[in-house]
Amino acid sequence: MRSCRFVFAVHVLAVLALRPKEFCSSSLLASTVNTNPVVIRRLLVDLQNAGLIGTARGPRGGAYLAKAPSEVTLWQVQQAVDPQTAFALHPNEPSRCCPVGASIERVMGEVQEQLLEAMERELKRVTLADVLARLERVPGSDSPAGAGVAS
Amino acid sequence: MRSCRFVFAVHVLAVLALRPKEFCSSSLLASTVNTNPVVIRRLLVDLQNAGLIGTARGPRGGAYLAKAPSEVTLWQVQQAVDPQTAFALHPNEPSRCCPVGASIERVMGEVQEQLLEAMERELKRVTLADVLARLERVPGSDSPAGAGVAS
DNA sequence: GAAATTGTAACAGATGCAGTTACGTTACAG
DNA sequence: CTGTAACGTAACTGCATCTGTTACAATTTC
Numbered sequence: 001m002r003s004c005r006f007v008f009a010v011h012v013l014a015v016l017a018l019r020p021k022e023f024c025s026s027s028l029l030a031s032t033v034n035t036n037p038v039v040i041r042r043l044l045v046d047l048q049n050a051g052l053i054g055t056a057r058g059p060r061g062g063a064y065l066a067k068a069p070s071e072v073t074l075w076q077v078q079q080a081v082d083p084q085t086a087f088a089l090h091p092n093e094p095s096r097c098c099p100v101g102a103s104i105e106r107v108m109g110e111v112q113e114q115l116l117e118a119m120e121r122e123l124k125r126v127t128l129a130d131v132l133a134r135l136e137r138v139p140g141s142d143s144p145a146g147a148g149v150a151s
Numbered sequence: 152m153r154s155c156r157f158v159f160a161v162h163v164l165a166v167l168a169l170r171p172k173e174f175c176s177s178s179l180l181a182s183t184v185n186t187n188p189v190v191i192r193r194l195l196v197d198l199q200n201a202g203l204i205g206t207a208r209g210p211r212g213g214a215y216l217a218k219a220p221s222e223v224t225l226w227q228v229q230q231a232v233d234p235q236t237a238f239a240l241h242p243n244e245p246s247r248c249c250p251v252g253a254s255i256e257r258v259m260g261e262v263q264e265q266l267l268e269a270m271e272r273e274l275k276r277v278t279l280a281d282v283l284a285r286l287e288r289v290p291g292s293d294s295p296a297g298a299g300v301a302s
Numbered sequence: 303g304a305a306a307t308t309g310t311a312a313c314a315g316a317t318g319c320a321g322t323t324a325c326g327t328t329a330c331a332g
Numbered sequence: 333c334t335g336t337a338a339c340g341t342a343a344c345t346g347c348a349t350c351t352g353t354t355a356c357a358a359t360t361t362c
Binding site: 002025026027038042044045057060063092 | 310
Binding site: 208 | 338
């Protein structure tokens with residue numbers, strides 16, 4: 001994955017986790033991520049479809065975390081916002097005459113499956129609560145960095 | 152990784168492995184991969200720098216495999232032609248005022264390291280010889296599909 | 303009814319990659 | 333020694349993708 005949707009999504013979810021029971025607007029989230037509110041709203045659509053957050057329209061509306069941080073794995077986040085392939089396969093069909101070209105796509109497809117499974121195992125081991133626990137403690141901050149941490 | 156340099160490189164190395172002691176031209180390799188010879192030559196430069204192949208100029212020149220297929224892992228190939236990051240980090244510096252923005256880059260950088268290590272372990276488990284062994288046997292082909300296989 | 307906020311469409315700018323053409327360099331063959 | 337085949341590399345094009353931006357309809361609160 002080359003896009004930054006994944007880190008943006010983790011960032012947004014972490015902010016939401018630090019403000020439980022609050023509705024955060026896309027403008028507020030955009031200012032902490034340092035991007036445009038529409039970029040955030042596009043992310044929120046995918047996160048909502050995955051059941052990770054909820055949103056509300058109108059004044060005082062915004063997004064809120066729909067699950068406990070310890071129940072949200074980075075794998076869920078990644079699948080929600082950037083379902084990826086590990087590497088690109090052949091863009092043009094290889095020559096079928098060559099014994100390699102005849103079946104290289106199948107073999108590399110199988111390799112890709114193994115690789116994606118390894119990435120899935122690794123990303124499932126890290127939860128949003130783990131991410132919160134690894135943020136630096138900022139005592140003077142307006143939001144306690146430890147809130148919601150369950151590691 | 153989104154580019155197809157990795158699959159192209161494995162394809163090329165597999166063809167070279169099936170023709171030991173032969174010099175294969177970039178035109179020949181390009182025809183089995185179904186791309187342009189220059190694309191192949193750019194790959195060959197990287198594979199040569201990594202010590203996986205050798206090349207010779209002039210008539211009857213071309214590329215040859217410099218190692219036994221069982222000694223070449225897909226990790227070596229991937230590092231040679233497409234050293235990658237697992238995912239993109241923040242393009243714009245996040246707000247340092249927010250406790251998340253203050254250290255999210257470090258945390259996600261650590262997550263990325265773990266993920267890359269998992270991918271490395273997985274790709275090191277697969278050698279070029281394994282790839283050759285998983286190609287379909289084509290008895291009528293001009294090149295025995297089992298040549299050089301050591302799995 | 304006004305205002306705030308999401309949801310979404312449309313577009314601009316930047317980036318990266320595959321493919322292509324062209325040409326200099328090298329080495330073999332006769 | 334000359335022609336030819338091949339690598340090495342630079343420059344360019346076209347295409348796709350992504351982030352960021354503007355704009356606007358739909359929704360909800362006050």
